[in-house]
Amino acid sequence: MAEEDFDAIVVGAGPAGSACAYTLAKAGKNVLLLERGDSAGAKNVSGGRLYTYALELVEPGLTRRAPLQRRIVREQIMLLSEGQATTIDHQEYGRPAQSYSVIRATLDEWFAGEVEAQGASVVPGMRVDGLLEENGRIVGIKVGEDEMRAGIVVAADGVNSLLGQQAGLFPDVPGRAVGVGVKETIELPSAVINQRFGVGDGEGAARVAIGCTEGISGGGFLYTNQDSISLGIVFNPEQAARNGRQIQEIFQDFKLHPAIAALIEGGTSREYGAHLVPEIGLHGVPGRLYRDGLLVVGDAAQFGINTGMIIRGMDLALVSGLAAARAILQDGDPGPAYMAQLEELMLLPNLRAYAEFHGIFGISRIFKEYPDLANEALRFLFNVDGQVPPPMLKQLNAIVKSKVSYGQLAKDAWKGYRSV
Amino acid sequence: MSIKRLSPEELLALDRFAVDEGNPHILVDKAICARCAERPCLVVCPARCYQMKDDQMHFEYAGCLECGTCRVMCADKGVTQWNYPRATFGVTYRES
Numbered sequence: 001m002a003e004e005d006f007d008a009i010v011v012g013a014g015p016a017g018s019a020c021a022y023t024l025a026k027a028g029k030n031v032l033l034l035e036r037g038d039s040a041g042a043k044n045v046s047g048g049r050l051y052t053y054a055l056e057l058v059e060p061g062l063t064r065r066a067p068l069q070r071r072i073v074r075e076q077i078m079l080l081s082e083g084q085a086t087t088i089d090h091q092e093y094g095r096p097a098q099s100y101s102v103i104r105a106t107l108d109e110w111f112a113g114e115v116e117a118q119g120a121s122v123v124p125g126m127r128v129d130g131l132l133e134e135n136g137r138i139v140g141i142k143v144g145e146d147e148m149r150a151g152i153v154v155a156a157d158g159v160n161s162l163l164g165q166q167a168g169l170f171p172d173v174p175g176r177a178v179g180v181g182v183k184e185t186i187e188l189p190s191a192v193i194n195q196r197f198g199v200g201d202g203e204g205a206a207r208v209a210i211g212c213t214e215g216i217s218g219g220g221f222l223y224t225n226q227d228s229i230s231l232g233i234v235f236n237p238e239q240a241a242r243n244g245r246q247i248q249e250i251f252q253d254f255k256l257h258p259a260i261a262a263l264i265e266g267g268t269s270r271e272y273g274a275h276l277v278p279e280i281g282l283h284g285v286p287g288r289l290y291r292d293g294l295l296v297v298g299d300a301a302q303f304g305i306n307t308g309m310i311i312r313g314m315d316l317a318l319v320s321g322l323a324a325a326r327a328i329l330q331d332g333d334p335g336p337a338y339m340a341q342l343e344e345l346m347l348l349p350n351l352r353a354y355a356e357f358h359g360i361f362g363i364s365r366i367f368k369e370y371p372d373l374a375n376e377a378l379r380f381l382f383n384v385d386g387q388v389p390p391p392m393l394k395q396l397n398a399i400v401k402s403k404v405s406y407g408q409l410a411k412d413a414w415k416g417y418r419s420v
Numbered sequence: 421m422s423i424k425r426l427s428p429e430e431l432l433a434l435d436r437f438a439v440d441e442g443n444p445h446i447l448v449d450k451a452i453c454a455r456c457a458e459r460p461c462l463v464v465c466p467a468r469c470y471q472m473k474d475d476q477m478h479f480e481y482a483g484c485l486e487c488g489t490c491r492v493m494c495a496d497k498g499v500t501q502w503n504y505p506r507a508t509f510g511v512t513y514r515e516s
Contacts, residue, residue, distance in 0.1 A: 037512065038512055041513070042514075043510070043512075043513065044513065044516065045513060046516070103515055104516055105513050105515060105516065125508050126507050127505075127506060127507045160488040160491065162503070162504075172491070175493050178492060180464060180489045182466045184426075184431070184434075185515040185516055228515065235464075237464045237492065238493070240460075241458065241460030241493060244463060246462075246463055246468060247463065247464060248428055248431060248466055252426060264423050265422060265423055269426060269431075269434055270434060270515050271434050271516055272431035272432065272434045273435075273516035274466035274467065274485040274487040274489070275485075275487050276489060276492065
């Protein structure tokens, strides 16, 4: 057997890959972390919110060192209709922060720097072209004509994980299992963001929106960064294809909705990004996440949780990277040890807790009829024009019936109940 | 500057690309696309890389955002090869 160049080669310097490489290097392992972007984060797009318990799991105190944007203190849900908006705004005063808005180019580059400081070799600007396999075991990677060998390879190569596919662990991810996200980063002065969102310095808001997708399963998001706004929509690509209108057009409508435009007015569009997101949680996770010599972590393993209100990916990526590193550091077979660590670190139990939640997104009326219903009802309840109003219950009943039948309503309620 | 509707071209103009001239990372077989009834790529590609012109599929890889949506959604497998751009090429995000 040829000599190994490294104890471990980690492919992809996103949160999963860096968490893994960081933990391994800290334990004294000889680690190579490869990244296809010119720098870590250069190819990455996220909505942008990170739940920071995961950084603390990797190493207590890491959150304080990380280049985070704003501490999320306001949680907002928006129901949009044409010319109308209803916003629910929740804040728990004095609650310790659980999440921060992030910009990946900054965050990932910082983390890769931390990995390097732990003694790992971090090489950006390198695309891994394939895996090296000998006698049924993954023994390294190929970059062009070059081969590099390692005791174990960790595929942290993202939602499209070409390496996991090449290893035969899973087929192409199906369209129903992912969302396609588009996002504009819009620069705004920090003081303007503070004022518009009613937050102090360093504090921010996170907002999800439904009713902005032409009925396509999906929703809008808005995160306040230090001096920019991350605004975007995630669509179910199969329904978007059937809908027939280009997704960036629908996104631009959302951006110009009066309720959104007022928040970003005066801003300057700085960047446009797109990315796939694992959307169906546990049911999207491949049956096998390892084989001899290979572990699959992060988006590559399709780890994601979306309840409509909570959208998690980066935290699960960090935890899975840590799980892989701990498995590698143990004696014995890393594959089963990785799965055991995913249990112990509560990643898989978390996915199980939300396993059926994506069923909610099968209720198509959530994305148009119900936001419209809420807005119409509130419009009626707030309306004063000097005329004699119709009887309240009768009118509300008429509004409900104009959007949905009671049979559909009962069906949807049952489906929603079963999903949660 | 005030907020305005941006076309796909204007959106892509915000980004920084290094185009690997003459070396597309995604290969499209137009003959297959010509027979494809669904063509979801025309709608779901966030960069609008896929467009029909004179009844022919035109694919422009220069503005590709490397998201993989076409790979996942391609109905008749007209996308015959999907890879990331070679190192140092493609999109570079700085503020996402």
